[in-house]
Amino acid sequence: MLIAVGSLAVMGLALGGVLGVAARYLAVEENPIEAELQAMLPGSQCGQCGFVGCAQAAVALAKHEAPVTLCPPGGKALAVALAAKLGIKADLSGVADTGPQLATVAEEICTGCCRCLKVCPTDAIIGAAKQIHNVIREACTGCGACVERCPTEAMTMVPVPITLQHWVWPKPVVAVA
Amino acid sequence: MKDFALMMIGAALVNNVILARFLGLCSFMGVTTRIDTAAGMGLATTFVITVSSMADWAVQHYLLDAYGLGYLRTVTFILVIASAVQFTELTIRKVSPSLFQMLGIYLPLITTNCAVLGVALLLVEGHMSFIGSTLFAFASSLGYSLVMVIFAGLRERLALAQVPRLFAGPPIAFIVASLLAMAFMGFSGISTG
Amino acid sequence: MGLIERFFKEPRWGVHPDDHKRPAADAPLRMLPPPARLYMPLHQHVGGAARPIVLVGQKVLKGELLADAQGNISAPIHAPVSGTISAIGEVTAPHPSGLGFAAITIDNDFAGRWIETDPVSDPFALAPEEIARRTGKAGVVGLGGATFPAAIKFALGKRLQVGTLIVNGGECEPYLSSDDRIMRDHADQVIDGARIVMHAIGAREALVGIEDNKPEAIAAMRIAAAPFPEVKIRPVPARYPMGSDKQLIQTLTGKEVPADARAAEVGVLVHNVSTCAAVHKAIRLGQPLVERIVTLNGGAVKTPGNLFVPLGTLVDELLDFVGRVATPARLILGGPMMGTPLLHGRIPLVKGASGILAFDAQEALIPAAGPCIRCGSCTRACPMGLLPIEMAAHIRAGDLDGAVGFHLSDCISCGCCAYVCPSHIPLVQYFSHAKGELMTKERAKLRSEATRRLAEARVERVERETREKAAAAARRKAERDAAKAKTAAAALATTPVTQVEGEIA
Numbered sequence: 001m002l003i004a005v006g007s008l009a010v011m012g013l014a015l016g017g018v019l020g021v022a023a024r025y026l027a028v029e030e031n032p033i034e035a036e037l038q039a040m041l042p043g044s045q046c047g048q049c050g051f052v053g054c055a056q057a058a059v060a061l062a063k064h065e066a067p068v069t070l071c072p073p074g075g076k077a078l079a080v081a082l083a084a085k086l087g088i089k090a091d092l093s094g095v096a097d098t099g100p101q102l103a104t105v106a107e108e109i110c111t112g113c114c115r116c117l118k119v120c121p122t123d124a125i126i127g128a129a130k131q132i133h134n135v136i137r138e139a140c141t142g143c144g145a146c147v148e149r150c151p152t153e154a155m156t157m158v159p160v161p162i163t164l165q166h167w168v169w170p171k172p173v174v175a176v177a
Numbered sequence: 178m179k180d181f182a183l184m185m186i187g188a189a190l191v192n193n194v195i196l197a198r199f200l201g202l203c204s205f206m207g208v209t210t211r212i213d214t215a216a217g218m219g220l221a222t223t224f225v226i227t228v229s230s231m232a233d234w235a236v237q238h239y240l241l242d243a244y245g246l247g248y249l250r251t252v253t254f255i256l257v258i259a260s261a262v263q264f265t266e267l268t269i270r271k272v273s274p275s276l277f278q279m280l281g282i283y284l285p286l287i288t289t290n291c292a293v294l295g296v297a298l299l300l301v302e303g304h305m306s307f308i309g310s311t312l313f314a315f316a317s318s319l320g321y322s323l324v325m326v327i328f329a330g331l332r333e334r335l336a337l338a339q340v341p342r343l344f345a346g347p348p349i350a351f352i353v354a355s356l357l358a359m360a361f362m363g364f365s366g367i368s369t370g
Numbered sequence: 371m372g373l374i375e376r377f378f379k380e381p382r383w384g385v386h387p388d389d390h391k392r393p394a395a396d397a398p399l400r401m402l403p404p405p406a407r408l409y410m411p412l413h414q415h416v417g418g419a420a421r422p423i424v425l426v427g428q429k430v431l432k433g434e435l436l437a438d439a440q441g442n443i444s445a446p447i448h449a450p451v452s453g454t455i456s457a458i459g460e461v462t463a464p465h466p467s468g469l470g471f472a473a474i475t476i477d478n479d480f481a482g483r484w485i486e487t488d489p490v491s492d493p494f495a496l497a498p499e500e501i502a503r504r505t506g507k508a509g510v511v512g513l514g515g516a517t518f519p520a521a522i523k524f525a526l527g528k529r530l531q532v533g534t535l536i537v538n539g540g541e542c543e544p545y546l547s548s549d550d551r552i553m554r555d556h557a558d559q560v561i562d563g564a565r566i567v568m569h570a571i572g573a574r575e576a577l578v579g580i581e582d583n584k585p586e587a588i589a590a591m592r593i594a595a596a597p598f599p600e601v602k603i604r605p606v607p608a609r610y611p612m613g614s615d616k617q618l619i620q621t622l623t624g625k626e627v628p629a630d631a632r633a634a635e636v637g638v639l640v641h642n643v644s645t646c647a648a649v650h651k652a653i654r655l656g657q658p659l660v661e662r663i664v665t666l667n668g669g670a671v672k673t674p675g676n677l678f679v680p681l682g683t684l685v686d687e688l689l690d691f692v693g694r695v696a697t698p699a700r701l702i703l704g705g706p707m708m709g710t711p712l713l714h715g716r717i718p719l720v721k722g723a724s725g726i727l728a729f730d731a732q733e734a735l736i737p738a739a740g741p742c743i744r745c746g747s748c749t750r751a752c753p754m755g756l757l758p759i760e761m762a763a764h765i766r767a768g769d770l771d772g773a774v775g776f777h778l779s780d781c782i783s784c785g786c787c788a789y790v791c792p793s794h795i796p797l798v799q800y801f802s803h804a805k806g807e808l809m810t811k812e813r814a815k816l817r818s819e820a821t822r823r824l825a826e827a828r829v830e831r832v833e834r835e836t837r838e839k840a841a842a843a844a845r846r847k848a849e850r851d852a853a854k855a856k857t858a859a860a861a862l863a864t865t866p867v868t869q870v871e872g873e874i875a
Contacts, residue, residue, distance in 0.1 A: 003244050011236075011253065015260040022264055026271040033274065043822035073821075077814055087278035100814075122824035123831070141821045164413075166813075167467040168806030172739070172796045174339065174766060337763040339741055 033085065034062045040081055041071060044121040046143035048072050061086065073141050075100065101142035101157040103135045109154035116146035116155055181312055188313050189320035194292045196324055196361040201292030205328065206350065208283045210336075215329030217276045218283060219322025221265050223315070226293050229254075229261040230314030233297045234307055254297050255288075262288045292321055328357060381621065383753035384609045385786045387544050387707070389583060394667045395547030397675030399555055402691055404451050404478055408682035409461045409718040410436055411473040415511040416518045417443030422474060428455045431485040433658050436474050439506070445519045446509045448658040450680035453479040464703045464720055468713040476682070487656030493566045498528055501570040501653060508652030509659045509721075514538055514549075514613065514642035515704055517722035520649065526632070527571030527639040535573040536622060536633075537564045539580040539587065539643045540606065540613030543705025546725040548663040549643050551676040553580065553587035556647055557594035561601055563646030566653050568600070571639055576601045577622045578643070583608040610707065611784040615640045617753050629780045644724070664688065664723055669730030670698040679719060685726055686715035698728035707785040740793035748787035748797060754780050758787035762800045770804050770811075778804055 038058035045053040049070040051060060060066035061082060068082040083089060103125070112130040117123075124140040127133030147155045160166075194200045201222075208218045233254050241247055266284050270277045277284070287293060296317050300310040331353050340349045413419035418441030424430060430449040437447040456477045460470035493501060506521030527535075537560070541549040553560055564576045578595070580588050582605045595601040606612055606621050616627045618640065625636045633640055641649075644662065651657045660681055667674045672693030679688065685701065701712040703723050719726075748758035757776050764772035781801050788797040 004246055004249055007240055007244070007246065008249065008253065008256070011256060015256065019260060019263050019267075022267050026267045033278075042818045042825075044825045074818070075814075077811060087275075121828065122821055123828045124824070139820075139824055141817075162467075162469065164463055164465055164467065164469050164471055166810070167465070167469060168810060169466070169799055169802040171765070171803045172799050174739075337767045337769075339766070 034058050037061050037082065037085065040078065040085065042073050042078075042141060044073065044141050044143055046073060046121045046141065046145050048143055048145070064088070073143050100160045101144070102137055102140050102160050103142065103144070103146050103155055104158050105133050105135060106154045106156065107132050109152045111152055111154075113151060115149050115151065119145045119149045121145065181309065184309070185312055185316035188316035189323065190361065190364040193320045193324060193361055193364075194296065194317050195321055196358040197365075198295065200295040201290050201321060203286065204283055204290055204292075205325065205354070206347070208280065209325055209329040209332050211279075212326060212329045212333060214276075214279045215325040216322070217269075217273075218280060219318075219325045221269060221280070221284065222287055222290065222292065223318035223322055225258065225261045225265055225287050226296050226318040226321075227311065227315045228264075229258045229293060230297055230300055231307070231311055232257045232261070234300065234310050237301055238307075250298075250301065251294075254294060258293050258297070259288050292317075324357070324361075328354065331357070381607065381609050381612075381617070381753075383617070383751070383755070383786075384611055384784075385751050385789050386609055387789060389544045389608070390667070391545065391547050391550065391583070394545070394665060394674035394676065395550050395584075397673070399551055399663065399676050399678055402677045402679040402683065402688065404480070404482070404680050405683050405687045406478050407456070408450055408476045408478065408680060409473045409684065410447055410450060410476060410682040411461065411463070411471055411718055411720055412437050412447060413463075413471055414447065414517060414681075414720040414722065415445040416516065417441060417445070419472065420444060420447045422458055422472075424455050424458075424474065426455050426457060429453070429479075430455060430476065431483050433485040433487065433660055435658075436476075439509075439519075443519060443522055445511050446507065446658075447474070448509055448660050449476060449485075450660040450682050451476060451478045452481050452483045453477045462714070462717050464710055464712060464717050464723065466711050466713075473682075473718060484657075489656045490653050493653045494569050496569075496653075498524070498570045498572060501566060502528075504656075505570070505649055505652050508648075508657070510645065510648045510652050511659070511721050512642055513644035513648060513662060513721065513724070515708070515722050515724060517720075520641070520645055523634075523639060523641070524567070524570045526634050527573070530634040530637075532571050532634050532637055532639045533574050534623065534638045535564065535568050535571065535576040536618060536638050536640045537576055537578040537643055537646055538613055538615075538618055538640050539578055539584075539591070540618055541584070541724075542581060542608070542610045542613040543707055543709075543725075544610075545667045545727055546665045546705050547667075548665045548676055548724045550584045550587050551665075552644055552647055552663055553584070554590050557587075557590040559647040559650045560591065560643045561594045561598065561646075562654065563648070563650035564601060564641070565598060566649055567641055567646060573639070574600065578603045579606045579612070579618050579622050580604070581606055581608040581612055610786065611753055611782070614753065614782055614784060616782070629777065659721060662719075662721065662723070664719065665725035666692045666728070667725060668698065668702075668727040669733045670694055670696050670728035681721060682718045684715065685712060685717050685719065688719070688726055689715060689728060694728065696730055699731040699734035700727075700729045702727040702729070707789065708783060737794040739795045742793055742795060745792060747790045747792065751786040751790045753784060753786060754782060756781060758797050758801075761804075762795065762797050765800045765804045770808055773801075773804050774808065778808075781805075 038055050041054040041058060043054050049057045049066070051057040057066060057070060061068065068086065069079045071078050110132045112127060112132055114127065114129050116133060117125050117127060121143060122139050122141055124136045125133050125146060126136060142157065144157055147157060192198060195202065195205050204218055209215045236253050236257060241250055241253065262285065269284065296314050300313060305313060332350060335349060335353060412422065420437035421440040422437045424436050430436065430452065432449055432452045434449045435446055436449050439446045453476045455474060457475040459473065459475065461473040463469055463471040490496060502521045502524040505524065506519065510520040511517045512520060539549055539553055564578065568576050578591060578601065580591065580603065588603060588605050591603050595603055604622055611617055612621065615633050619633055619638050620626050623638060625638065627633050627636055648659050652659065661678060662681065663676050664679055665676050666688055672695050674692065677688065677691070701715060702709040703712055703726060704710055705725065706727060709727065742759065744759065746759065752758055761773045761776045761778055764776065778801060783798055783801060785798050788795065791797060
């Protein structure tokens with residue numbers, strides 16, 4: 001009885017000691033994946049994910065505290081890429097992939113208050129006080145920050161129009177037996 | 178020498194841990210969706226089986242047999258295996274973070290992988306020498322890795338195939354696994370012939 | 371071609387579809403009476419769309435510049451008839467999507483008056499750069515279907531010191547015969563154009579590759595090329611896709627163009643026979659590219675043949691001219707293998723349109739796709755040596771990167787694989803879909819990089835503004851303090867000293 005208890009205790013202590021030493025020598029200081037994740041995010045710091053900026057979102061992603069589908073401007077493509085990076089399966093059913101969107105100004109409602117200019121993370125809105133604002137399409141990321149800010153609801157999100165350059169052949173439909 | 182060679186072939190192919198003894202099926206179905214994950218899992222398991230079987234041989238020989246503590250076998254073996262797995266996990270995390278991410282939950286689950294404990298218990302039944310048992314454990318785990326990689330290759334092709342909806346996913350994987358097991362049954366002809 | 375030669379030289383790639391070229395190829399060239407209204411698209415070439423420089427209501431002469439090239443790769447657009455600009459708007463593009471694109475509408479005044487041209491009697495006295503400049507100004511693009519601006523290819527050939535010009539008279543697509551017709555009727559123009567192109571790129575020889583199913587064209591070209599030993603007529607076996615750059619180069623010179631490389635990098639440059647004729651017109655006559663030969667063919671056409679038509683003519687007007695046997699079941703711009711399906715006939719003719727095919731119901735029939743039987747026919751047929759079976763399987767499973775691993779980017783979309791597939795799997799559509807998706811991904815990546823740059827620029831701007839504001843505030847404060855000190859000092863100077871002393875005391 002004593003031998004059994006004693007031998008198990010000794011073994012446990014010895015193996016625990018080995019692991020303790022190993023943990024010290026093989027310690028991983030920082031999750032190196034954070035920097036990679038941050039590089040994948042759009043970097044517009046639009047805040048739609050609920051975090052302050054893309055760096056904070058990357059930290060949360062690395063800790064698996066945030067879903068990979070957190071970034072609306074990144075869309076489905078980013079969610080898939082993030083899931084692959086993190087080695088997890090992404091639940092894409094929840095992503096309402098509305099496709100890329102653009103902000104537009106309803107010129108008859110815009111009062112030229114300049115509030116939207118200040119929140120735009122990429123300086124994509126031009127205009128001056130009492131002048132009707134406009135959106136530079138090439139610079140708009142579709143984050144929607146301006147829509148919430150607009151006091152007259154002149155800002156709306158519209159899907160990016162499909163042009164000849166953007167059109168893609170549909171995938172052939174396969175009849176599964 | 179010839180005995181060792183025959184024993185290793187027998188352990189790896191004829192009495193394959195997965196397809197003949199049906200051990201370690203959890204990881205067999207779980208991490209074989211891609212070849213590189215399967216190969217990583219195979220390597221990790223090979224390391225764990227070989228190291229823990231060496232330790233287990235020592236424990237069996239110098240502790241359990243010496244003091245008549247045979248009834249503690251399972252507990253002590255699990256203790257050794259768990260430590261080896263933890264050690265492997267630490268190493269992989271340090272050396273290859275991407276493999277660590279890919280193996281995910283299956284890495285700690287090597288602890289409860291019945292192939293590991295199964296091989297250790299088989300060794301005890303076999304009453305082998307230290308070198309013999311180490312080689313047997315190594316060959317068994319090589320057989321495990323081989324089947325993991327082959328099956329992962331099959332499943333990579335399977336992912337591209339147009340499987341009828343009723344069979345898509347796990348069902349077709351099980352069918353393929355059974356075919357593979359039947360193919361490995363052919364190896365048992367070697368020993369008699 | 372001898373039996374042994376044929377046995378050894380017959381390419382092992384490609385397919386040999388029934389060519390359906392005759393009787394359309396043998397019918398004499400007809401002129402289409404210019405229609406009353408033409409629609410000249412701004413984007414008829416690879417690269418950036420042209421920028422309109424005319425106004426609605428403006429009168430233009432035939433050959434007058436309507437829209438100028440913009441960007442590095444682009445081509446100008448000229449008026450195909452004389453008349454009045456009636457609108458600048460959208461028309462349906464010759465594109466499978468049926469989406470619209472910008473076009474200039476011209477009402478024909480039927481005067482047919484040309485703008486004053488600047489003909490060159492001896493192009494070989496001109497500098498090569500001048501020929502490239504004139505070709506570019508004339509809006510000449512690759513007329514074989516690629517529509518790459520010809521002048522840019524000249525400059526490339528000159529820079530990479532191309533020794534051989536290959537003149538592409540392959541025309542391997544079934545049904546089409548516009549190149550055949552131009553070689554039969556205007557062989558002298560083609561040869562002269564080829565010699566001008568040789569001069570422009572500094573090539574020593576020109577090889578004219580013509581498929582051996584066009585004996586009349588070969589004979590006519592041989593006669594026209596007889597005085598010029600540097601221009602060699604080379605019949606090539608009729609095999610689809612012989613008219614593709616890489617295949618023709620390999621057949622004629624034995625050189626293989628590496629993946630991700632251009633033909634010029636192996637020392638050859640390919641130009642279509644129609645492009646050569648257009649270069650001839652642009653240089654010798656000073657005429658911009660405003661007309662071309664188009665094949666009208668297919669079971670639904672009453673009198674199939676080739677037409678000489680002004681660009682911008684609607685497809686429906688062409689079909690009205692040649693007559694319809696039945697309502698076309700399918701309209702195709704270009705050949706049946708690689709052409710663009712047209713959703714309707716109210717689509718203007720563009721520079722790259724070598725033919726309009728109106729298929730009857732029987733020709734247009736597409737059998738339902740069955741499952742892949744893994745026969746490997748597509749692999750044997752692929753002229754690029756790819757594995758269509760593997761690429762399609764990966765694309766079907768949604769694994770685009772896997773398809774790229776099988777060199778999807780080298781696929782030339784020739785359609786050989788889909789043609790031979792016994793299960794009628796639409797393989798090319800899989801590849802087109804995947805290429806489009808990959809391009810979208812690439813664009814998204816560029817876009818997110820641009821977004822990051824913009825976001826960083828904004829952060830920098832905000833910081834700079836705060837800094838400047840702070841600096842300005844500090845300056846103003848300093849000025850105020852200085853002014854205050856000055857007034858205080860002035861006040862001090864005017865006040866009797868004793869009093870101040872008394873105050874302090």
